[in-house]
Amino acid sequence: MDSPFVERLGRAVEAGGAPACAGLDPRLPALPERVAPGAPPAERVFAFYHEVLPVIARHLPAVKPNIAFFEAFGSAGFAAYERTCKLAREHGLLVVGDIKRGDIGSTAEAYARVHLDLADAVTLHPYLGKDSNEPFLARCRREGKGVFILVRTSNPGSATLQDLRTEKGQTVAEVVARAVDRWGEDMADEYGFSSVGAVVGATQATQLASLRAAMPRAWLLIPGVGAQGGRVEDLAPAFDGRGLGGLVNQSRGVMECFLPSDPNWRDAVEQAVATFAAQVRAVAVPNS
Amino acid sequence: MDSPFVERLGRAVEAGGAPACAGLDPRLPALPERVAPGAPPAERVFAFYHEVLPVIARHLPAVKPNIAFFEAFGSAGFAAYERTCKLAREHGLLVVGDIKRGDIGSTAEAYARVHLDLADAVTLHPYLGKDSNEPFLARCRREGKGVFILVRTSNPGSATLQDLRTEKGQTVAEVVARAVDRWGEDMADEYGFSSVGAVVGATQATQLASLRAAMPRAWLLIPGVGAQGGRVEDLAPAFDGRGLGGLVNQSRGVMECFLPSDPNWRDAVEQAVATFAAQVRAVAVPNS
Numbered sequence: 001m002d003s004p005f006v007e008r009l010g011r012a013v014e015a016g017g018a019p020a021c022a023g024l025d026p027r028l029p030a031l032p033e034r035v036a037p038g039a040p041p042a043e044r045v046f047a048f049y050h051e052v053l054p055v056i057a058r059h060l061p062a063v064k065p066n067i068a069f070f071e072a073f074g075s076a077g078f079a080a081y082e083r084t085c086k087l088a089r090e091h092g093l094l095v096v097g098d099i100k101r102g103d104i105g106s107t108a109e110a111y112a113r114v115h116l117d118l119a120d121a122v123t124l125h126p127y128l129g130k131d132s133n134e135p136f137l138a139r140c141r142r143e144g145k146g147v148f149i150l151v152r153t154s155n156p157g158s159a160t161l162q163d164l165r166t167e168k169g170q171t172v173a174e175v176v177a178r179a180v181d182r183w184g185e186d187m188a189d190e191y192g193f194s195s196v197g198a199v200v201g202a203t204q205a206t207q208l209a210s211l212r213a214a215m216p217r218a219w220l221l222i223p224g225v226g227a228q229g230g231r232v233e234d235l236a237p238a239f240d241g242r243g244l245g246g247l248v249n250q251s252r253g254v255m256e257c258f259l260p261s262d263p264n265w266r267d268a269v270e271q272a273v274a275t276f277a278a279q280v281r282a283v284a285v286p287n288s
Numbered sequence: 289m290d291s292p293f294v295e296r297l298g299r300a301v302e303a304g305g306a307p308a309c310a311g312l313d314p315r316l317p318a319l320p321e322r323v324a325p326g327a328p329p330a331e332r333v334f335a336f337y338h339e340v341l342p343v344i345a346r347h348l349p350a351v352k353p354n355i356a357f358f359e360a361f362g363s364a365g366f367a368a369y370e371r372t373c374k375l376a377r378e379h380g381l382l383v384v385g386d387i388k389r390g391d392i393g394s395t396a397e398a399y400a401r402v403h404l405d406l407a408d409a410v411t412l413h414p415y416l417g418k419d420s421n422e423p424f425l426a427r428c429r430r431e432g433k434g435v436f437i438l439v440r441t442s443n444p445g446s447a448t449l450q451d452l453r454t455e456k457g458q459t460v461a462e463v464v465a466r467a468v469d470r471w472g473e474d475m476a477d478e479y480g481f482s483s484v485g486a487v488v489g490a491t492q493a494t495q496l497a498s499l500r501a502a503m504p505r506a507w508l509l510i511p512g513v514g515a516q517g518g519r520v521e522d523l524a525p526a527f528d529g530r531g532l533g534g535l536v537n538q539s540r541g542v543m544e545c546f547l548p549s550d551p552n553w554r555d556a557v558e559q560a561v562a563t564f565a566a567q568v569r570a571v572a573v574p575n576s
Contacts, residue, residue, distance in 0.1 A: 068396075068398040100390055111356045111359065128441050158416055159417065167454065176449070
């Protein structure tokens with residue numbers, strides 16, 4: 001098989017890259033006016049990514065397309081998601097499909113088949129337990145794919161369930177974190193990280209160190225930087241000394257950093273992505 | 289606005305219908321060989337539902353298409369899902385989109401927009417808390433749409449998280465059930481049921497009475513009958529005296545009840561659906 005997803009991520013960071021990804025959350029009003037004006041919405045979305053993926057690939061190892069924003073355009077949007085994932089991988093980018101699926105048995109198999117064909121890794125819900133994630137885990141073991149289980153999310157309402165304390169004194173998020181650790185114990189890459197990662201929001205920086213300790217082998221996918229209020233400089237506890245262990249995502253801050261009417265929008269994206277990469281790199285590998 | 293989804297469900301049962309739905313989980317090897325042979329997979333799927341939806345509509349008030357099995361065919365499958373939902377509604381069927389989505393803020397809004405346009409109600413994950421479900425709840429309030437929050441699922445691994453006991457002695461599933469009850473308290477229909485329902489697996493029959501008590505206003509969507517081992521006769525606690533409160537789903541047992549080579553597959557489906565409807569009706573309204 002190809003090198004595991006996590007190992008390719010590790011190599012990119014070892015080679016001087018930033019452990020960071022650009023979130024692709026297409027919103028029509030934020031697209032550059034000059035890109036495929038008048039084309040159907042989903043065509044405009046793909047045309048935009050056709051132009052920016054090479055820009056992103058010069059500065060970051062990965063992208064995180066959020067399928068919800070593609071599904072919002074119906075089946076044409078789903079097709080744009082497929083094409084965007086494919087093109088990103090052709091540009092050498094790792095693709096984390098932000099699908100947040102979670103279902104049982106044969107349903108989970110159906111999701112795992114299509115979504116891990118499209119992407120190198122995907123995000124998953126934990127509420128249904130291990131068997132619901134098993135078809136995805138099987139592809140991690142067999143083909144080096146990756147998963148990120150939702151552990152502690154960045155939104156205000158997340159505390160209700162995720163911070164709920166169990167009779168043993170742990171929070172629900174900590175229980176899920178320990179499950180993530182167990183599920184990944186037979187899948188270590190050459191850096192000691194497993195193919196089973198976790199989502200921990202950047203707005204939960206105070207919990208980052210304890211969640212990191214509960215799942216030392218897991219890559220943490222960290223959304224919520226920028227528009228949601230999370231700060232890159234608070235994320236140091238996610239990383240080991242080598243800059244591995246945290247994959248920081250930014251969406252609007254890098255992909256909507258220009259006015260739609262701006263003819264120089266490509267330069268704005270390039271600058272925003274480069275700045276974001278440097279910021280994350282500085283926190284992840286402070287002595288480099 | 290139209291009558292709320294739950295009210296239309298209530299009326300169907302009041303008129304003598306069964307509180308039950310057929311699960312649409314398209315699997316190619318299970319399709320009748322004679323339906324659109326040689327057509328692309330997603331076309332065959334839609335052709336099948338084009339033939340069976342009128343049959344279902346004669347015996348049941350609702351269908352539950354599981355989008356995973358459509359997504360498995362990529363964007364063409366997503367298009368088949370869109371067409372199947374539309375056609376089902378044209379046949380007067382209520383459509384519960386089994387999408388099991390759960391994401392935050394603007395992402396949840398994107399999902400709510402497209403999926404509650406396609407369906408009358410959808411299934412949702414609870415792990416991210418109320419704000420993740422709010423864009424869906426807003427459409428319940430405003431347009432009478434419905435949601436079913438995953439509370440206690442039918443799969444073996446569900447116990448890990450859902451039966452976890454909190455420091456206050458409740459299980460996580462009970463905590464979610466109480467949230468479902470609160471979220472729906474301002475949305476009662478003429479029968480006293482709210483637009484915020486819950487998913488409780490038929491294999492969890494021992495928890496049915498206590499979960500019903502924790503959320504007395506909620507319709508319970510009950511999958512897991514048949515292939516997964518749940519039994520209709522164990523589901524009595526879901527129903528009030530009028531046959532309302534439980535929406536029992538069966539997928540494989542009714543939609544894959546024939547050999548693909550059987551030329552009389554339509555008759556087999558008609559008989560299976562009618563039998564299933566009568567079974568559920570007998571448990572839901574024992575004195576009718």
